[in-house]
Amino acid sequence: MLEETLINKKSYFKTKYTGNLEIIDKHINHILEFDTGRTKTNVGGYQSNSITFGFHELINFVTACLNKILEKDKVQCNLNNFWLNINNGKNYNREHIHNVNIMSCVYYHKVCCDKSPLVFTSMLPTIETYEEKFIPQNQDLIFFDGIYPHRVDSCGHNDHERMTIAFNFDIQEEVT
Secondary structure, eight states: OOOOEEEETTTEEEEEOOSOHHHHHHHHHHHHHHOOOBOSSEESSEEOOOOOSOOHHHHHHHHHHHHHHHGGGTEEEEEEEEEEEEEETTOEEEEEOOOTTEEEEEEEEEOOOTTSOEEEEOSSTTTOOOEEEEOOOTTEEEEEETTSOEEEOOOOOTTOEEEEEEEEEEEEEOOO
16 A cells, blocks of 8 residues: 655655545535635635545545554554645745644645645754755655645646645554
8 A cells, every 4th residue: 555755864755645536526626615715824825724524535545654654653643634725826835834743744636737846944944954845746645744844835827726635643652
């Protein structure tokens, strides 16, 4: 199931979702019909409120992948929240972090082009300049520690659209 690729030493892992995309499309359409969205780190575009239903196959896949990635660390994960992002070509997400003891995942349902990467930056920007750009493809999943600063750049094309679903998982050491 999981053929993860270590992107770099700071624990960015990538794999592909192989489940039913039509079910995800139906869930996305339902959300867009009933959720007016919110503004958090998004500049333009649409970000749903935290999703509380559906996406069971995707959630199970993401959770299984994350548990496989984390099994060597003897920790367990529990889904904290997840939400939908839809950005047109000029929209982007400002640099931000999620939290300590959070593993994050982004599922790329629809990618517009290779010009809107997920960019990881240095945790100590005044001491170290660091950028790692992840160029996604459709159905990519990328897992990363939520404490790492990251942003999503715009691609600049008005007629482009990308759809992602972002997840946060609480991470706890296993009790033995």
